[in-house]
Amino acid sequence: MDSKALGVKLKTLRLKNGFSQDELAESARVSLRTVQRLENSEAIPRMDTVKRIFQIFGMSPDEVLDWDQKEDKSFLLGMNISGLIFIVLPLLGVVLPLILWMSRKDKIAGVSELGRTLVNFQLTWALVYYLWTAFCHWLISYFKLSGSGDVSPDIVYNYLHIRVCVIFFIYLMEILMVCLNTYRINKGLKVKYFPKINFLR
Known part of the structure; x- marks a missing residue:
């Protein structure tokens, strides 16, 4: 999944679950700027950051990304x-x-x-x-x-x-x-x- 699709998915889930960007950042133990950058597709996300954020919504990494892709x-x-x-x-x-x-x-x-x-x-x-x-x-x-x-x-x-x-x-x-x-x-x-x-x- 590219960063644009990831940003759209993250924003949709956040709004659906009633989280503000601040609340999501605090729950996932990441910075507010990280959440903003991911939602706006301003950065290539790190795998561990994606895992932490999407676990808040009860989703496993396999449900979010194609994990046969490696970081290189x-x-x-x-x-x-x-x-x-x-x-x-x-x-x-x-x-x-x-x-x-x-x-x-x-x-x-x-x-x-x-x-x-x-x-x-x-x-x-x-x-x-x-x-x-x-x-x-x-x-x-x-x-x-x-x-x-x-x-x-x-x-x-x-x-x-x-x-x-x-x-x-x-x-x-x-x-x-x-x-x-x-x-x-x-x-x-x-x-x-x-x-x-x-x-x-």
């Missing part, structure tokens, strides 16, 4: 860092995280959510990269066809300068987002990749 932060970190392969070849930045996601999505807690978010982000920026590259090639071809067949050095210089600046920006976004989310995973927080188009839901 190192896999999540590795999967997240695999997005940096985008720098070598943008398409690989989509394919490698997708393979890692598909191979472990039912086995490791948090992989499903991270995989979906990371692949959507990588797809978005790979699309931007390839569309921009295609546009730049079309532009040079257009100048060649519309003129005598020769392109002036100024046009080539401006083309290369703009192309390099945009590609540098795309790579910078990739590096910053991967580093930010590596930090967030390490702290047990929910990943936040943006901007992205949600191709996969």
Whole structure:
């Protein structure tokens, strides 16, 4: 179960049983902030915290989560860092995280959510990269066809300068987002990749 579904289930049970967030936190011996973060899907929950909270409602962990999933932060970190392969070849930045996601999505807690978010982000920026590259090639071809067949050095210089600046920006976004989310995973927080188009839901 991903953190969003867990948050919805927790809030529904809490309200149904007449608990305030404060009362639930006190009964489960966790902080109020922990309950709030779980309900708002702001953090990847720890198994022992989930057990303590849901035991208040008389539920066993097996009724709440799919417990054949194991916690493996190192896999999540590795999967997240695999997005940096985008720098070598943008398409690989989509394919490698997708393979890692598909191979472990039912086995490791948090992989499903991270995989979906990371692949959507990588797809978005790979699309931007390839569309921009295609546009730049079309532009040079257009100048060649519309003129005598020769392109002036100024046009080539401006083309290369703009192309390099945009590609540098795309790579910078990739590096910053991967580093930010590596930090967030390490702290047990929910990943936040943006901007992205949600191709996969």
